[in-house]
Amino acid sequence: MLIFYISKNNNEKKTTIYEKIFTILLGYFLLPLIIAIPFYFSIYNLTFVNSYFEAISGFTSTGFTIFDNINHxxxxxxxxxxxxxxxxxxxxLFSIILLIDIFDHSFKKSLTNFISFNKAETLKQSLKIFLLYSSITLGIFIIMNISGIRLFNSLNLAMTIxxxxxxLPSNNLSNILINNYQTIVISILMLTSFFSIFLIYNLVFTKNHNLNFFNEDIHLLFYLLTLLFFFLFS
Structure with a gap:
C-alpha cells in the first residue's frame, strides 16, 4: 500500500481522499493474491479459488478455513x-493512517498535531505503528514461550492474538494449552487486541496525554472489569 502510495506522490500534488480509498481497496484485493501463492502451489492440490479464500480469510482475520485437519x-x-x-x-492500521483525513479532529490529535498527513508524515506514523505492532507481537511471543508453550505454537498464536x-496452529486450542497456568496467560494476552493499539501508541509516542484520547479504551476497560466482576462473583 505504501509503495503504491509513494509512487503516486512523486510530485507535490496532494492525493485526494478518493485516491487513498482506491489504494487501500486495491491492496485488499492484490495482497491476498500474493498470500495465496504458497497455498496454490502446496502439495494439498488446492484450487485457486480455495487458495484465495484462505488468503482472504487470514488477511481479514476472519478465521474461516478450507482445511479439515490443521494437524496434517x-x-x-x-x-x-x-x-x-x-x-x-x-x-x-496502515489504512487508518492513510485515511486519517476522514476521522474526527480528536482522533487525529491522538496521532499527530497535523490536520492532514503529507507523504513524509504518513511514512513516519506508519513506521511507528510497524515498530509498535512488531514489539507487541514479540512481547506476546516471549511471554507465551516462557509459560511453557511450544516455540512454534507461541509464534503462531502471537500473530493470531x-x-x-x-x-490456530492446531485443530483445537486444548491441544496446545496443557495446564491452567497457560490458559490464564493466553487469556490475559488476548486483551492486547481487545484494546485499541492506538492506546499504547498514545502512551508511547504522545507527549501531552489527554484523557479524551483514551475515552474509548476507558469505556472498554470499564466493560471488561464489569464482566470480570460478574464472572468471579456470580
Whole structure:
C-alpha cells in the first residue's frame, strides 16, 4: 500500500481522499493474491479459488478455513497462514493512517498535531505503528514461550492474538494449552487486541496525554472489569 502510495506522490500534488480509498481497496484485493501463492502451489492440490479464500480469510482475520485437519498441514504452511493474519492486521492500521483525513479532529490529535498527513508524515506514523505492532507481537511471543508453550505454537498464536485472527496452529486450542497456568496467560494476552493499539501508541509516542484520547479504551476497560466482576462473583 505504501509503495503504491509513494509512487503516486512523486510530485507535490496532494492525493485526494478518493485516491487513498482506491489504494487501500486495491491492496485488499492484490495482497491476498500474493498470500495465496504458497497455498496454490502446496502439495494439498488446492484450487485457486480455495487458495484465495484462505488468503482472504487470514488477511481479514476472519478465521474461516478450507482445511479439515490443521494437524496434517506442513508446519511452514501453518506459519504462513498465521503470518497472513499478522500482515492483515498491520495493513488495517496502515489504512487508518492513510485515511486519517476522514476521522474526527480528536482522533487525529491522538496521532499527530497535523490536520492532514503529507507523504513524509504518513511514512513516519506508519513506521511507528510497524515498530509498535512488531514489539507487541514479540512481547506476546516471549511471554507465551516462557509459560511453557511450544516455540512454534507461541509464534503462531502471537500473530493470531495481535491481529485478533481466527487461525490456530492446531485443530483445537486444548491441544496446545496443557495446564491452567497457560490458559490464564493466553487469556490475559488476548486483551492486547481487545484494546485499541492506538492506546499504547498514545502512551508511547504522545507527549501531552489527554484523557479524551483514551475515552474509548476507558469505556472498554470499564466493560471488561464489569464482566470480570460478574464472572468471579456470580
Amino acid at each position: 498441514i506442513d508446519q511452514s504452511l501453518v506459519l504462513w497462514r498465521s503470518a497472513s493474519q499478522w500482515v492483515g492486521g498491520l495493513y488495517f 495481535i491481529s485478533s485472527g481466527g487461525f
